[in-house]
Amino acid sequence: MVIIITVYMFYYLTSLSDWHFIDNVNLIFHEAGHVVFGFFGDFITTIGGTLMQLLVPVIFIYYFYRNENYFASSLLLFWLGQNFLNISVYAGDAIKMGLPLLGGDNVYHDWNHLLSSINILQYTDQISAFFYFVGIVVLIFAVVYSIKFSISKSTS
Numbered sequence: 001m002v003i004i005i006t007v008y009m010f011y012y013l014t015s016l017s018d019w020h021f022i023d024n025v026n027l028i029f030h031e032a033g034h035v036v037f038g039f040f041g042d043f044i045t046t047i048g049g050t051l052m053q054l055l056v057p058v059i060f061i062y063y064f065y066r067n068e069n070y071f072a073s074s075l076l077l078f079w080l081g082q083n084f085l086n087i088s089v090y091a092g093d094a095i096k097m098g099l100p101l102l103g104g105d106n107v108y109h110d111w112n113h114l115l116s117s118i119n120i121l122q123y124t125d126q127i128s129a130f131f132y133f134v135g136i137v138v139l140i141f142a143v144v145y146s147i148k149f150s151i152s153k154s155t156s
Helices: 002-014 019-038 042-066 070-092 110-117 120-156
Strands: none
Touching: 002 070, 002 120, 019 042, 019 070, 042 070, 042 110, 070 110, 070 120, 110 120
């Protein structure tokens, strides 16, 4: 299982600009985040999509970790890392706004709106690189811990 997920993540890394099956799942949580955080004003509503996209995997990771299913929680770290990579692509598109958005031309680009509203649009590349870096770090932890818990599970 660990090998399959690791191979998929390497594939994902080599094709970040492509749409993947897991992006459909993330999109559902992203869009739900706009609704869930919709009561807290424009800025929080806008960033709510990204927050929910990160919060859902974190909740699952915490659930399995709390219930001492460390292997499952370590596998879910892959999902969290993948979400950071996905967000890096979206945030990195804040200036160009070339990605197709749900709703077409009638909606605003979350990251363009967010970064413009706090006057840091010029740092789009650095913000994207930060999300990418965090995603890579999380994926490394996912590989290490899933192997660790896979080995410890097979020896017990």
